[in-house]
Amino acid sequence: MxxxxxxxxxxxxxxxxxxxxxxxxxxxxxxxxxxxxxxxxxxxxxxxxxxxxxxxxxxxxxxxxxxxxxKGNLWQPSPNTEFKNMRSYIKKLSKFRLTSLVVITAMSGYAMAPAPFELYTFLSCSLGTGLVSAAANAINQYHEVPFDSQMSRTKNRVLVTGQVTPLHSIEFAVISATAGLSLLYFGVNGLTAILGASNLFLYTSVYTPLKRISILNTWIGSLVGAIPPLMGWSGCTGNLDVSAFVLAGVLFAWQFPHFNALSWNLRPDYSRAGYRMMSVTNPALCRQTALRYTALITLLSASAPILNLTSYWFALESFPLNAYFCYLDV
Structure with a gap:
C-alpha cells in the first residue's frame, strides 16, 4: 500500500x-x-x-x-500553520496539563515560604516556570519523535504526525525558554533563574537521552519534578533553607510510586520503543522502589511540623493516608 x-x-x-x-x-x-x-x-x-x-x-x-x-481543495498543506491551528499545536507541544501541574507546584512553594506575598514576583515566578517547562517539553518531543511513533500512548503527538515541523518546535522552545528565563531573572531573582535553567538542562540533556541508556533516568526525572517548589520558595524568599528541601523531597519521593505505577501498565510500549525503565528491565526493583519512596514520603510528612513547615495536625492527618499508600505498594 x-x-x-x-x-x-x-x-x-x-x-x-x-x-x-x-x-x-x-x-x-x-x-x-x-x-x-x-x-x-x-x-x-x-x-x-x-x-x-x-x-x-x-x-x-x-x-x-x-x-x-x-468539490474542495485538491490538497491540504501539512503542517497547517494557520494561527487558529498553531494555538492548539503549541498547547500540545508544551504538554499543557503537565506544565500546569509544574506551575502549581511552584506556586505551592511560593505560598508556603515564610516571607511576605508579592503579587508581581508571584506572577513572574509562575509564568516564567511555565514557559521554561513548555520549552523543555517541546525539546523532549523533538528528540523522541522516532520513539514516540512506536508507542500507542504517544504516536499521535503533533511532531510524530507531522502537524508541526521540527523547526517550529525548536523555534517555540527557544522563544519560550528565553522569555521564561528572562522573566525569572529580571522579574524574580537570579537564584530562581539558575534553578529554572538547571531544570531545563537536566530534562532535555540528561533525562531525555538517559531514558534509552539506564534506569537511572527515573531518579533524574524525579529530581526535575522536585525543583519547581524550590523555584517558588526561592522566588518568595530569595534563598533556600531546610524546610524548602523537605517540600522538594516529598515531591521527589512521590515521583517513584507515581511513575512506576504508570510505567507498569505501559511496559509493552516502553519495551517496543527501547526505553530502559525499571518496569521493563527489573520488575521486582520497580515494586521495591515504589514502596521505599512511599515510606520516605511518610517520614518527610512527619518531619514537616518539626521544621515549622506546617502544623502537627498535618502529620496526624496525613499518616493514615500514607500508611494506606504504603499498603497499596506492598
Missing amino acids: ILWRSYPRSYIKALKFTRYFPICHVSNRFTSVRKCPNVIIVPVTTAPFIAQKSNNEIKGLTQNVTGNNI
Whole structure:
C-alpha cells in the first residue's frame, strides 16, 4: 500500500524535496498516479497511518473527489500553520496539563515560604516556570519523535504526525525558554533563574537521552519534578533553607510510586520503543522502589511540623493516608 515504489525514480527524486506524495483511490485500492487523474496530496509523515486505514475510512478521505469534478481543495498543506491551528499545536507541544501541574507546584512553594506575598514576583515566578517547562517539553518531543511513533500512548503527538515541523518546535522552545528565563531573572531573582535553567538542562540533556541508556533516568526525572517548589520558595524568599528541601523531597519521593505505577501498565510500549525503565528491565526493583519512596514520603510528612513547615495536625492527618499508600505498594 506504500505508493512510491511504483513511481518512476525521477518522479520520486523530485518529490522528496516537497515532503508530499500523491495518493489516489480507485476501486477501493491505491494505484499509480498515472492511472488516476484525481490525486490527493498528503504529507509523508501521515502515509503509514493512511496505509493502516480501512477501505471505508479511505473513502472518507477521498469523498471530495468524484470523477473529474473536485468539490474542495485538491490538497491540504501539512503542517497547517494557520494561527487558529498553531494555538492548539503549541498547547500540545508544551504538554499543557503537565506544565500546569509544574506551575502549581511552584506556586505551592511560593505560598508556603515564610516571607511576605508579592503579587508581581508571584506572577513572574509562575509564568516564567511555565514557559521554561513548555520549552523543555517541546525539546523532549523533538528528540523522541522516532520513539514516540512506536508507542500507542504517544504516536499521535503533533511532531510524530507531522502537524508541526521540527523547526517550529525548536523555534517555540527557544522563544519560550528565553522569555521564561528572562522573566525569572529580571522579574524574580537570579537564584530562581539558575534553578529554572538547571531544570531545563537536566530534562532535555540528561533525562531525555538517559531514558534509552539506564534506569537511572527515573531518579533524574524525579529530581526535575522536585525543583519547581524550590523555584517558588526561592522566588518568595530569595534563598533556600531546610524546610524548602523537605517540600522538594516529598515531591521527589512521590515521583517513584507515581511513575512506576504508570510505567507498569505501559511496559509493552516502553519495551517496543527501547526505553530502559525499571518496569521493563527489573520488575521486582520497580515494586521495591515504589514502596521505599512511599515510606520516605511518610517520614518527610512527619518531619514537616518539626521544621515549622506546617502544623502537627498535618502529620496526624496525613499518616493514615500514607500508611494506606504504603499498603497499596506492598
